[in-house]
Every structure is written in C-alpha cells, then in structure tokens.
Amino acid sequence: MTSITRLVSLMCALALSCTSIAGTSVIGRTYPIAENDALDEIKKKASKIPPEAFIKSKSDWSALKSLSLPLASATRSRKHIPWHTTQFDIKNAEGRVLYPKGFRFNPLQYVKLPQRIVVIREDHAVWLKENHLKSTDMVLLTDGDIEKVSKFIGRPVFILEDSVKQRLGLEYVPTILSQPATYFQIDEFYLSKLTPIPEATYDTETHTHVPTVTDE
Structure with a gap:
C-alpha cells in the first residue's frame, strides 16, 4: 500500500468517525458548503502522481547497502x-x-x-x-x-x-x-x-x- 493510499484510508476512517460522533443533531442556522470536498481533492491530486514517484531505486534501499572495501594493491x-x-x-x-x-x-x-x-x-x-x-x-x-x-x-x-x-x-x-x-x-x-x-x-x-x- 502506497503512502497516498494509506493517507486516503486514514482520511476516510477519520471522516466516518466524525460522522458517527456528530450524529443527526443540528444546532443553529446551516449553510450549503461551496468549497470542494477535501477527500475528493486528495484523490484527484493523488491520481496525477505517477506510481514511480513513491518507489525508491535499488541504490536507495538501505537493505542493499553494503560495506565498501579498498582494492587490493598487491596479491x-x-x-x-x-x-x-x-x-x-x-x-x-x-x-x-x-x-x-x-x-x-x-x-x-x-x-x-x-x-x-x-x-x-x-x-x-x-x-x-x-x-x-x-x-x-x-x-x-x-x-x-x-x-x-x-x-x-x-x-x-x-x-x-x-x-x-x-x-x-x-x-x-x-x-x-x-x-x-x-x-x-x-x-x-x-x-x-x-x-x-x-x-x-x-x-x-x-x-x-x-x-x-x-x-x-
């Protein structure tokens, strides 16, 4: 699972949690929301990022980093x-x-x-x-x-x-x-x-x- 996918999943869980807490109570006057949904904006931006941007090259993998030794100058x-x-x-x-x-x-x-x-x-x-x-x-x-x-x-x-x-x-x-x-x-x-x-x-x-x- 990529970082973006985990972030979206977390946002979804948070949104569901907030909905559950809020219930159906309405206090005071309400107004329609004019701005775009934040979750939709995240999904839209994530879809434009190529998967390669989240994948490190093998040279950056810490598990493959070895200890260097100098070349032998004599047999x-x-x-x-x-x-x-x-x-x-x-x-x-x-x-x-x-x-x-x-x-x-x-x-x-x-x-x-x-x-x-x-x-x-x-x-x-x-x-x-x-x-x-x-x-x-x-x-x-x-x-x-x-x-x-x-x-x-x-x-x-x-x-x-x-x-x-x-x-x-x-x-x-x-x-x-x-x-x-x-x-x-x-x-x-x-x-x-x-x-x-x-x-x-x-x-x-x-x-x-x-x-x-x-x-x-």
Missing part, C-alpha cells in the same frame, strides 16, 4: 585467527563455571567453515566466474548491483556487513577466504584490469541473461 596471502572473548561466565547445567568472563579462545578449534567465502565488487564478477568460482562458494558483494551480479554468476549474493568484515579480518577486495586448519586463509588479489559485466548479455528490464549471438 598476497595471510592467516587470520578470529579470537573471541567471552562477555559473561559460561556455566554447565550444575552451575559450575566452565569458562569465566574474559576467557579468550579461538572458535576455529571447534568449528569448521563449510565453504569458501569470496568478497568482490561488481566489476570483479567476470574475473571470479571465469577463474575462481566454485559451486559451493558464498559470495559477498561490497559495491555494485547485487541482483545483477547474482544473475550473472548464477547464485545468491549477499552484502558485506561491518560485523562480518571485522570477524573475518577482511581488508581488501577481491578476497577469497577459506579455513585449511584452525585459522582463516585469506588470499587477496591485485587485478590490473577490471572487466564489467557485459551489458549485451544482461537484460535490465527482465533481469535475465540473453545468449550472445555471433555471426557465422
């Missing part, structure tokens, strides 16, 4: 341990403290990341699809059209949030993160050339890919 690999410190005492069923508040530990000693995590911008999508993408990869986007990238690589794409950046130790894009042992392996890539998603193969109206036809 390098590094290790990262996501140390965690308990914020309160962790007790067993009997109430005995197993881990006191302030206890610092490495969660990767107890859990295993089920897949790689790939962090890219929109203009890394072609590089990723042609060179590194695996069927089990989780892809996070820092900049660009998340729907366009998702359609191009053929899988769901998620935005990068600050909490995830901090937890995984992410610094640059593109990055491929994996867990070979009790630490994260972070591989950052320097790309001398960025290739945009080919517009010829992407229909912006239907958000689908159109096969490229070449002359024989």
Whole structure:
C-alpha cells in the first residue's frame, strides 16, 4: 500500500468517525458548503502522481547497502585467527563455571567453515566466474548491483556487513577466504584490469541473461 493510499484510508476512517460522533443533531442556522470536498481533492491530486514517484531505486534501499572495501594493491596471502572473548561466565547445567568472563579462545578449534567465502565488487564478477568460482562458494558483494551480479554468476549474493568484515579480518577486495586448519586463509588479489559485466548479455528490464549471438 502506497503512502497516498494509506493517507486516503486514514482520511476516510477519520471522516466516518466524525460522522458517527456528530450524529443527526443540528444546532443553529446551516449553510450549503461551496468549497470542494477535501477527500475528493486528495484523490484527484493523488491520481496525477505517477506510481514511480513513491518507489525508491535499488541504490536507495538501505537493505542493499553494503560495506565498501579498498582494492587490493598487491596479491598476497595471510592467516587470520578470529579470537573471541567471552562477555559473561559460561556455566554447565550444575552451575559450575566452565569458562569465566574474559576467557579468550579461538572458535576455529571447534568449528569448521563449510565453504569458501569470496568478497568482490561488481566489476570483479567476470574475473571470479571465469577463474575462481566454485559451486559451493558464498559470495559477498561490497559495491555494485547485487541482483545483477547474482544473475550473472548464477547464485545468491549477499552484502558485506561491518560485523562480518571485522570477524573475518577482511581488508581488501577481491578476497577469497577459506579455513585449511584452525585459522582463516585469506588470499587477496591485485587485478590490473577490471572487466564489467557485459551489458549485451544482461537484460535490465527482465533481469535475465540473453545468449550472445555471433555471426557465422
């Protein structure tokens, strides 16, 4: 329901409420109303406003706003341990403290990341699809059209949030993160050339890919 529709509905409810309160009592002299009905004026003005005026573009959707990361200036690999410190005492069923508040530990000693995590911008999508993408990869986007990238690589794409950046130790894009042992392996890539998603193969109206036809 649009804002105008909600406003009209509210006006209608208010009008009915006022009518109910007023009843049928008439006190003093009455005169015909010469001005136009306010509700009719609202409806008339609302009908002249195109629906597009109330729909924000995808770039304005707060749910699709991702955290940006700088481009990698060199290709390098590094290790990262996501140390965690308990914020309160962790007790067993009997109430005995197993881990006191302030206890610092490495969660990767107890859990295993089920897949790689790939962090890219929109203009890394072609590089990723042609060179590194695996069927089990989780892809996070820092900049660009998340729907366009998702359609191009053929899988769901998620935005990068600050909490995830901090937890995984992410610094640059593109990055491929994996867990070979009790630490994260972070591989950052320097790309001398960025290739945009080919517009010829992407229909912006239907958000689908159109096969490229070449002359024989």
